[in-house]
Amino acid sequence: xxxxxFICTGNTCRSPMAQALFNKICEEKGLDMHASSAGVATVDGxxxxxxxxxxxxxxxxxxxxxxxxxxxxxxxxxxxxxxxMNYDQSTLVESLGVPRDRIVVxxxxxxxxxxxxxxxxxxxxxxxxAYRKCAEDLRVAINxxxxxx
Numbered sequence: 001x002x003x004x005x006f007i008c009t010g011n012t013c014r015s016p017m018a019q020a021l022f023n024k025i026c027e028e029k030g031l032d033m034h035a036s037s038a039g040v041a042t043v044d045g046x047x048x049x050x051x052x053x054x055x056x057x058x059x060x061x062x063x064x065x066x067x068x069x070x071x072x073x074x075x076x077x078x079x080x081x082x083x084x085m086n087y088d089q090s091t092l093v094e095s096l097g098v099p100r101d102r103i104v105v106x107x108x109x110x111x112x113x114x115x116x117x118x119x120x121x122x123x124x125x126x127x128x129x130a131y132r133k134c135a136e137d138l139r140v141a142i143n144x145x146x147x148x149x
Contacts, residue, residue, distance in 0.1 A: 002149065004035040005079040007089055011039025011068035012049045013124050013131070014085050018106070018138050020061045025142060033149065036079075038069040040092050049124065051131040059135070072096070083145065086119030106141040 004022060008015035015037035022035040046068035047053075056063040076082075076096060082103045084090040090103045106120050120137050123130040 002033040002081065003079045004033060004081045004083060005074065005076075006035055006037040006083045006085075007040060007071060007093060008037070008085045008120075009039055009089070009122060010042045010046070010124060011037055011070075012042070012046055012066075013052045014120055014122060014134060014138065015039060016048045016063055016066045016068075017052050017056055017131075017135055018083070018085075018120075018142060020056050020063055020066075021059075021135070021138055022142050022146075024059075024061055025139075025146060029146070031146070033146075036069075036074075038071040038074045040071050040089055042068045042070050044068060044070050044073060049131075051123065051126075051128050054128065055131040055135050058132075081149070084119070085122070089119075104145065106138070106145065108137045108141060 006015040006018040019035040019037040026033045048063045048066040053063045076098060082093050082098055084093060084105050087105055090105050093103050094100055121134060123134040
């Protein structure tokens, strides 16, 4: 089984949604992969943002039991691939000793993958429309990612 760790800032919006979407897509496709998530600037034990929970519920995914994890508290050797939401997060992951070839930065569209400043926008503090847009961007990027694994 391939273990993937999705990483964002607070581990209450993007990375929990990415984890949930990735796991659902892999289950639907019968793929032997599993995702978890963590944040680079959070504390352990926070719930997912209400709009993230509601956005995932609209897609039949229960995110209500999610608890945030602070990246330095995660055993990195348990993961095969590290997926960040932007370039800055990827450099932080690399500074923790993860080899660059095991880190991927998600991008909104295939064309964006060559622009290291483009990633998945953080909807934190925004309205439901921003969370729905984030979830759609994540779905597109995750489907593309899965095709490369």
